Amino acid sequence: xxxxxxxxxxxxxxxxxxxxxxxxxxxxxxxxxxxxxxxxxxxxxxxxxxxxxxxxxxxxxxxxxxxxxxxxxxxxxxxxxxxxxxxxxxxxxxxxxxxxxxxxxxxxxxxxxxxxxxxxxxxxxxxxxxxxxxxxxxxxxxxxxxxxxxxxxxxxxxxxxxxxxxxxxxxxxxxxxxxxxxxxxxxxxxxxxxxxxxxxxxxxxxxxxxxxxxxxxxxxxxxxxxxxxxxxxxxxxxxxxxxxxxxxxxxxxxxxxxxxxxxxxxxxxxxxxxxxxxxxxxxxxxxxxxx
Amino acid sequence: xxxxxxxxxxxxxxxxxxxxxxxxxxxxxxxxxxxxxxxxxxxxxxxxxxxxxxxxxxxxxxxxxxxxxxxxxxxxxxxxxxxxxxxxxxxxxxxxxxxxxxxxxxxxxxxxxxxxxxxxxxxxxxxxxxxxxxxxxxxxxxxxxxxxxxxxxxxxxxxxxxxxxxxxxxxxxxxxxxxxxxxxxxxxxxxxxxxxxxxxxxxxxxxxxxxxxxxxxxxxxxxxxxxxxxxxxxxxxxxxxxxx
Amino acid sequence: xxxxxxxxxxxxxxxxxxxxxxxxxxxxxxxxxxxxxxxxxxxxxxxxxxxxxxxxxxxxxxxxxxxxxxxxxxxxxxxxxxxxxxxxxxxxxxxxxxxxxxxxxxxxxxxxxxxxxxxxxxxxxxxxxxxxxxxxxxxxxxxxxxxxxxxxxxxxxxxxxxxxxxxxxxxxxxxxxxxxxxxxxxxxxxxxxxxxxxxxxxxxxxxxxxxxxxxxxxxxxxxxxxxxxxxxxxxxxxxxxxxxxxxxxxxxxxxxxxxxxxxxxxxxxxxxxxxxxxxxxxxxxxxxxxxxxxxxxxxxxxxxxxxx
Numbered sequence: 001x002x003x004x005x006x007x008x009x010x011x012x013x014x015x016x017x018x019x020x021x022x023x024x025x026x027x028x029x030x031x032x033x034x035x036x037x038x039x040x041x042x043x044x045x046x047x048x049x050x051x052x053x054x055x056x057x058x059x060x061x062x063x064x065x066x067x068x069x070x071x072x073x074x075x076x077x078x079x080x081x082x083x084x085x086x087x088x089x090x091x092x093x094x095x096x097x098x099x100x101x102x103x104x105x106x107x108x109x110x111x112x113x114x115x116x117x118x119x120x121x122x123x124x125x126x127x128x129x130x131x132x133x134x135x136x137x138x139x140x141x142x143x144x145x146x147x148x149x150x151x152x153x154x155x156x157x158x159x160x161x162x163x164x165x166x167x168x169x170x171x172x173x174x175x176x177x178x179x180x181x182x183x184x185x186x187x188x189x190x191x192x193x194x195x196x197x198x199x200x201x202x203x204x205x206x207x208x209x210x211x212x213x214x215x216x217x218x219x220x221x222x223x224x225x226x227x228x229x230x231x232x233x234x235x236x237x238x239x240x241x242x243x244x245x246x247x248x249x250x251x252x253x254x255x256x257x258x259x260x261x262x263x264x265x266x267x268x269x270x271x272x273x274x275x276x277x278x279x280x281x282x283x284x285x286x287x288x289x290x291x
Numbered sequence: 292x293x294x295x296x297x298x299x300x301x302x303x304x305x306x307x308x309x310x311x312x313x314x315x316x317x318x319x320x321x322x323x324x325x326x327x328x329x330x331x332x333x334x335x336x337x338x339x340x341x342x343x344x345x346x347x348x349x350x351x352x353x354x355x356x357x358x359x360x361x362x363x364x365x366x367x368x369x370x371x372x373x374x375x376x377x378x379x380x381x382x383x384x385x386x387x388x389x390x391x392x393x394x395x396x397x398x399x400x401x402x403x404x405x406x407x408x409x410x411x412x413x414x415x416x417x418x419x420x421x422x423x424x425x426x427x428x429x430x431x432x433x434x435x436x437x438x439x440x441x442x443x444x445x446x447x448x449x450x451x452x453x454x455x456x457x458x459x460x461x462x463x464x465x466x467x468x469x470x471x472x473x474x475x476x477x478x479x480x481x482x483x484x485x486x487x488x489x490x491x492x493x494x495x496x497x498x499x500x501x502x503x504x505x506x507x508x509x510x511x512x513x514x515x516x517x518x519x520x521x522x523x524x525x526x527x528x529x530x531x532x533x534x535x
Numbered sequence: 536x537x538x539x540x541x542x543x544x545x546x547x548x549x550x551x552x553x554x555x556x557x558x559x560x561x562x563x564x565x566x567x568x569x570x571x572x573x574x575x576x577x578x579x580x581x582x583x584x585x586x587x588x589x590x591x592x593x594x595x596x597x598x599x600x601x602x603x604x605x606x607x608x609x610x611x612x613x614x615x616x617x618x619x620x621x622x623x624x625x626x627x628x629x630x631x632x633x634x635x636x637x638x639x640x641x642x643x644x645x646x647x648x649x650x651x652x653x654x655x656x657x658x659x660x661x662x663x664x665x666x667x668x669x670x671x672x673x674x675x676x677x678x679x680x681x682x683x684x685x686x687x688x689x690x691x692x693x694x695x696x697x698x699x700x701x702x703x704x705x706x707x708x709x710x711x712x713x714x715x716x717x718x719x720x721x722x723x724x725x726x727x728x729x730x731x732x733x734x735x736x737x738x739x740x741x742x743x744x745x746x747x748x749x750x751x752x753x754x755x756x757x758x759x760x761x762x763x764x765x766x767x768x769x770x771x772x773x774x775x776x777x778x779x780x781x782x783x784x785x786x787x788x789x790x791x792x793x794x795x796x797x798x799x800x801x802x803x804x805x806x807x808x809x810x811x812x813x814x815x816x817x818x819x820x821x822x823x824x825x826x827x828x829x830x831x832x833x834x835x836x837x838x839x840x841x842x843x
Contacts, residue, residue, distance in 0.1 A: 033641050033644075033645065035591075035645060035648065081814075081818070084818075085818065096640065096641040097589070097640065097641055097644070098817050098818070098821065100589075100641050100644055100645070101589075101769065101773065101813060101814075101817045102813075102814050102817050102818065104591065104766060104769070104810075104813065105766075105770075105809075105810035105811065105812075105813035105814040105817070106810060106814065107810070108763070108766055108806050108807070108809060108810035108813075109806075109807050109810035109811060111806075112803070112804075112806040112807045112810070113807060115803070116803050116804075116807070221652070221762075225649060225652070228645060228649075263660060263663060264660070266652075266656040267653065267656045267657060267660060270649050270650075270652050270653035270656060271653060273649045273653075274646065274649050274650055274653060277638060277642060277645070277646045277649065278634050278635070278637075278638065278646070342720060344716065344720065363719065363724075364716075364719045364720050365719045365720075365721075365722050365723055365724045365725065368719075368720055368721060368722040369722050374720060376717070380714050380716075380717045381713075381714075381717075382709070382710050382713030382714055382717065382718070383713055383714075384709075384712070384713050385709060385710070385713055389706065389709075392706060393706055393707065393710045393718065393721050393723065394721050394722070396703045396706060396707070397703075397707055397710075397718075397721055397722035397723045397724075398721050398722030399722070445721060446721075448721075449721060449722055
């Protein structure tokens with residue numbers, strides 16, 4: 001693998017790690033199976049487009065505006081839907097099954113709303129495709145931004161989890177909701193926090209994707225799949241694992257596309273998804289059994 | 292006379308924890324055998340090994356002359372072993388009658404699914420276990436005592452030659468427990484059913500069991516009549532002397 | 536209820552069959568769509584309603600059947616193409632079901648979604664390599680004929696769901712849904728039953744796929760393999776109720792009326808409203824209309840049966 005390809009793979013991988021970490025915050029803490037997680041990426045990508053097209057602002061502002069918007073969405077959905085769903089299903093085996101259907105419905109709503117507003121044609125802006133030379137490697141500006149911002153964001157989340165009291169609480173919550181409640185963790189506030197953070201980071205990933213890729217209403221679907229591959233491979237609630245598996249998936253995809261052409265990208269992603277779920281489902285429920 | 296169930300040298304570890312080590316015992320046809328031991332002694336694991344829910348690491352389990360080790364649980368059930376769970380697990384969204392019907396239609400060795408007789412057989416089984424009133428209620432709406440009864444009924448519906456009961460009295464009030472003991476004695480007398488019982492309720496064990504096997508840290512430390520066993524110094528030591 | 540209920544449905548289906556041509560163009564469109572959704576939803580509950588293994592991937596069977604019919608278009612008679620489409624869907628279910636059904640609960644659900652998307656992209660890829668970007672189907676049967684086929688499939692699917700629901704097989708499937716481990720301990724061969732249910736639930740959708748492409752006269756993999764088909768099936772079954780063959784009947788009627796009404800006023804809102812309906816039922820009436828009715832009936836009986 002050339003250095004060029006390696007850099008592209010790692011940049012993709014850090015983006016996937018960011019998406020995986022953001023889904024891990026939703027699934028790990030609340031056991032909500034967000035099958036539409038990639039739609040947050042779609043929303044984030046459109047935010048950057050809107051900033052440029054309607055407000056004539058720098059789409060880089062999307063890196064702030066998109067997570068703010070999706071984070072708000074996460075908070076509203078938590079207050080409006082998830083809180084009651086979590087309360088109601090706490091006694092009957094958890095919210096996974098119903099949350100999955102709810103998110104399936106939400107995903108349809110969000111995708112088709114986007115189509116209603118923006119139409120089906122791809123929306124793109126080319127502000128950050130200047131080539132930068134780093135030794136023998138040349139890389140677009142946008143790719144560099146993706147790499148730097150997603151790495152910074154993932155490391156920030158890791159640091160937060162390792163170093164802050166809130167992070168400790170969330171880690172405990174990922175291990176066991178019941179035990180966390182008895183040791184005095186305010187479970188509802190922690191859930192609200194992880195909703196906002198999980199949705200916000202998903203939107204951040206979207207604003208990064210939007211820098212180099214055109215936006216379409218259904219662009220998020222493969223990202224949902226990638227997100228699940230990453231958290232299954234990396235382990236439920238295991239944020240460091242998400243980084244490793246994110247990079248692995250990014251490298252694999254980059255290599256596959258380089259070898260077999262861009263049309264095989266979706267096949268590759270879904271193929272890996274199926275294999276991972278069949279071979280290593282305990283990545284998702286191994287720890288559950290222990291709680 | 293050869294035993295109905297012959298367990299020889301079975302062992303099971305869960306990631307380094309040896310839940311059951313080298314346990315052997317035999318169960319004669321028509322006998323009621325109790326399994327005793329503190330929490331974590333390996334009683335439920337032994338149940339899971341016999342019923343096929345968990346695969347043994349070593350040893351043999353022979354039932355009615357044939358080895359059943361490694362068979363899937365549904366085949367073991369059809370060979371004639373019925374069981375209940377420590378935490379009652381009926382099919383919650385199905386009616387009491389449907390719960391029992393599953394056992395009758397799937398668990399019996401030779402299926403006798405002549406539709407007309409089925410309802411009557413379900414009815415008479417529920418009658419015998421005092422569940423006739425609840426016939427059309429959903430299992431999830433039953434009281435704990437009734438749910439435990441339903442588990443026994445479902446296990447019986449599979450026509451077992453050996454019935455394994457995992458703490459059917461746990462959580463019951465003294466009156467309910469006395470009812471349950473009476474019901475089991477009735478069952479044993481009327482059908483000469485062979486039973487393997489795990490129970491913490493010592494007086495229930497004394498009343499029901501012909502023999503008792505005592506497990507401690509996954510090992511068999513004593514076997515004999517209930518009177519012999521509770522007088523066994525090793526048992527007293529294990530129960531009262533803390534870690535041996 | 537019981538056999539007489541099934542008879543009523545057969546009579547209704549026969550009536551629909553005969554009256555069909557008298558409906559006019561719009562009526563035929565409406566009735567065909569309704570019948571196809573009923574056929575899909577009744578098939579779906581055989582697996583997902585009874586065993587609780589929710590499939591988000593039934594579009595794969597619709598697509599596989601359609602693709603088979605399309606590839607054989609003009610080569611074999613129309614009816615044979617449909618039958619072979621059904622067989623292909625069944626075989627696909629057998630091949631996919633054996634590994635997938637080892638994965639339990641929500642993970643099975645997202646797995647089915649992934650498998651369906653994988654197949655979609657696979658067919659898109661194959662078609663692209665063949666240089667085909669959509670295929671036109673010449674000489675498709677008349678709408679009246681397609682209505683008859685659709686009604687036949689709907690009736691067959693209803694009877695299938697009805698027969699399974701009231702059989703030993705169906706009881707075993709429901710025991711799996713309630714508690715799989717316990718079902719196995721009670722003698723149910725859970726693996727064999729799950730695979731059988733998966734295959735049974737895929738066969739009729741295979742034929743439905745063939746009818747769907749014949750209706751539009753156009754085959755495009757992204758459309759016929761679309762997750763929106765799976766979304767619609769699930770919404771129908773969640774709204775109507777999925778523990779009884781009557782649920783999908785009601786749910787399909789409800790959604791077909793909704794889509795008919797929206798197609799005149801605001802077609803672009805259809806999928807948005809579908810999502811809202813799904814969420815509303817999952818959160819508000821998880822047992823669906825029919826399940827809720829049964830619950831009410833049971834609740835009203837209780838005081839008489841068990842005083843105190």
